[in-house]
Amino acid sequence: MPRTSSNLLVLRTPEGITFSLLLASPVSRCLAWTIDEACIFGAWGLTRQVVSAGGWLSPGLIQAVLVVGYFVISIGYGMACEWYWRGQTVGKRVMRLRVMDEQGLHLQLNQVVIRNLLRVIDILPGFYMVGGVMCLVTRKSQRLGDIAAGTVVVRQPRLIRPDIGQLLGAKYNSLLAYRHLGARLKQRVPARVANVALDAILRRDQFDPGARLEVFADLAAQFKSVVVFPEEAIEQLSDEQYVRNVVEILYGSVNGRT
Amino acid sequence: MIIDLTKFLNQEKDSWKRLETTLDTMERQPDRRMTLPELIEFHELYQRTSADLMKIATSSSDPGLRAYLENLVARAYGEIHETRGRSGRMRPIHWFTQTFPRTFRAHLGAFWISLALTIAGVVFGAAALRFDPEAKDVIVPFQGLRESPSERVHREESAANDRLAGQKSTFAAELMTHNAQVALFTMALGLTWGIGTAASLFYNGVILGAVGIDYIQAGQIRFLMGWLLPHGAVEIPAILLAGQAGFLLAGALIGWGSRETRRQRLRQISPALVTLCGGAGVLLIWAGCVEAFLSQYHEPVVPYALKIAFGVTELSALSLFLARSGSNAAD
Numbered sequence: 001m002p003r004t005s006s007n008l009l010v011l012r013t014p015e016g017i018t019f020s021l022l023l024a025s026p027v028s029r030c031l032a033w034t035i036d037e038a039c040i041f042g043a044w045g046l047t048r049q050v051v052s053a054g055g056w057l058s059p060g061l062i063q064a065v066l067v068v069g070y071f072v073i074s075i076g077y078g079m080a081c082e083w084y085w086r087g088q089t090v091g092k093r094v095m096r097l098r099v100m101d102e103q104g105l106h107l108q109l110n111q112v113v114i115r116n117l118l119r120v121i122d123i124l125p126g127f128y129m130v131g132g133v134m135c136l137v138t139r140k141s142q143r144l145g146d147i148a149a150g151t152v153v154v155r156q157p158r159l160i161r162p163d164i165g166q167l168l169g170a171k172y173n174s175l176l177a178y179r180h181l182g183a184r185l186k187q188r189v190p191a192r193v194a195n196v197a198l199d200a201i202l203r204r205d206q207f208d209p210g211a212r213l214e215v216f217a218d219l220a221a222q223f224k225s226v227v228v229f230p231e232e233a234i235e236q237l238s239d240e241q242y243v244r245n246v247v248e249i250l251y252g253s254v255n256g257r258t
Numbered sequence: 259m260i261i262d263l264t265k266f267l268n269q270e271k272d273s274w275k276r277l278e279t280t281l282d283t284m285e286r287q288p289d290r291r292m293t294l295p296e297l298i299e300f301h302e303l304y305q306r307t308s309a310d311l312m313k314i315a316t317s318s319s320d321p322g323l324r325a326y327l328e329n330l331v332a333r334a335y336g337e338i339h340e341t342r343g344r345s346g347r348m349r350p351i352h353w354f355t356q357t358f359p360r361t362f363r364a365h366l367g368a369f370w371i372s373l374a375l376t377i378a379g380v381v382f383g384a385a386a387l388r389f390d391p392e393a394k395d396v397i398v399p400f401q402g403l404r405e406s407p408s409e410r411v412h413r414e415e416s417a418a419n420d421r422l423a424g425q426k427s428t429f430a431a432e433l434m435t436h437n438a439q440v441a442l443f444t445m446a447l448g449l450t451w452g453i454g455t456a457a458s459l460f461y462n463g464v465i466l467g468a469v470g471i472d473y474i475q476a477g478q479i480r481f482l483m484g485w486l487l488p489h490g491a492v493e494i495p496a497i498l499l500a501g502q503a504g505f506l507l508a509g510a511l512i513g514w515g516s517r518e519t520r521r522q523r524l525r526q527i528s529p530a531l532v533t534l535c536g537g538a539g540v541l542l543i544w545a546g547c548v549e550a551f552l553s554q555y556h557e558p559v560v561p562y563a564l565k566i567a568f569g570v571t572e573l574s575a576l577s578l579f580l581a582r583s584g585s586n587a588a589d
Contacts, residue, residue, distance in 0.1 A: 015305070113535075
């Protein structure tokens with residue numbers, strides 16, 4: 001059952017698993033469309049060059065091929081690309097967007113054809129005015145073609161296989177020597193506080209330097225108030241490194257690195 | 259709950275990688291059929307990764323890991339839960355001769371509405387011109403159709419040269435694309451709950467009625483029939499089919515008396531919508547060729563009787579095709 005939360009399309013599978021898709025913004029879709037228009041223009045120019053080079057064709061036939069060619073390219077480009085690349089055109093590939101079934105199922109050929117045919121209404125009265133307004137006012141950022149075809153355009157962030165173990169275990173952890181204190185830490189620190197600390201480490205580069213110092217100082221103080229490690233274990237440790245060591249204990253084995 | 263993240267990652271990463279590889283293979287080779295053991299493994303991997311996502315959702319908020327697992331689960335979900343038939347090998351002849359006429363017959367009501375609106379437009383256009391001849395300039399948008407029918411017939415029949423010599427292909431191409439655009443708009447305007455489709459069909463009928471009565475009043479019925487029937491016998495039904503598709507779309511949006519959601523209704527009609535548009539497109543290609551290569555030639559080059567007979571034959575064949583073709587075949 002799909003529902004939306006700001007720019008997320010949240011889907012719940014029959015097994016009760018919830019996952020979310022990041023809906024594409026009208027701006028990113030507009031940029032993708034601009035690239036696609038350039039591609040259509042390029043393909044049309046190439047077709048004109050190739051057809052015009054065919055000296056054995058009569059001028060009338062060349063003109064006829066060009067007239068039909070433009071129509072076919074402008075209508076068929078989106079259909080062909082989205083079907084062949086499973087919901088992507090050149091513009092969408094560049095902008096990391098993808099057309100998907102709004103229920104998270106397979107994109108069908110019918111859906112691809114319908115959303116591209118109904119573009120003739122979405123572009124009215126010019127520059128995708130109708131489609132743009134619809135994207136802004138609908139919950140799933142759908143233009144009319146998307147509503148009729150039952151599709152959404154989602155953003156596909158660059159995915160990296162997780163490797164948190166390496167991130168956490170990069171340096172010597174002086175706190176690991178005190179196993180009983182580590183066990184007490186795991187017992188006393190609430191899961192949500194542990195999550196905040198892990199988040200802070202993973203997103204450290206997104207903070208301003210001042211804010212980063214403040215966040216890690218607060219977290220370190222919070223952990224120090226829960227369990228007190230001997231002075232020699234925390235000597236010369238920055239707040240950030242202290243938090244890293246604590247998180248490694250919280251998310252790792254009590255006995256040390258695994 | 260705080261899970262041992264390092265241990266968790268080490269334990270599960272192989273199955274995630276295996277699921278990712280399986281999904282990549284499925285997306286690269288959509289026609290490939292999996293063996294039963296492969297299917298069982300795929301389902302197990304999906305369930306295992308889904309369970310991992312649940313664990314992560316309650317124990318860790320690492321956005322990268324969560325996004326990675328959500329992506330895997332979303333892709334696998336699409337593969338496992340899709341119940342609609344996969345679009346297999348293209349069979350254009352089967353589609354045109356079987357699927358298209360069957361689809362037309364399955365939604366006949368929408369076609370009758372299209373036809374009724376067009377006839378209403380014809381009557382209105384004819385009546386408007388009958389009672390107010392000055393209205394011709396307003397109703398008929400094309401400059402070429404505004405001249406006196408008698409003058410046109412005289413000019414066409416006495417022409418010594420072929421005015422389309424060397425341009426027939428271009429003319430046919432322009433007609434095809436123009437008519438296809440009209441049909442496309444007629445269908446797409448179904449999004450306006452059918453109001454736009456109805457207006458488009460009615461307006462087409464008005465033009466047809468006005469032009470028809472103009473030639474009839476001038477006593478040029480044979481010319482009119484010989485000029486319009488060869489291509490109109492296919493072109494007008496094609497526009498009506500586009501209107502049928504538009505009303506189908508409008509019906510799904512409105513959903514009178516339906517207990518299904520709008521999404522379900524749209525999903526149900528989408529194959530019919532595409533088929534009707536495709537069928538109308540094929541008919542318009544034929545109509546464009548006929549209009550460029552036959553309709554524009556008049557007596558003494560081509561006898562009117564021959565052109566009228568051709569048009570009547572086309573209309574009969576098309577009616578028979580839409581009424582009977584594919585009726586005995588199992589899909």
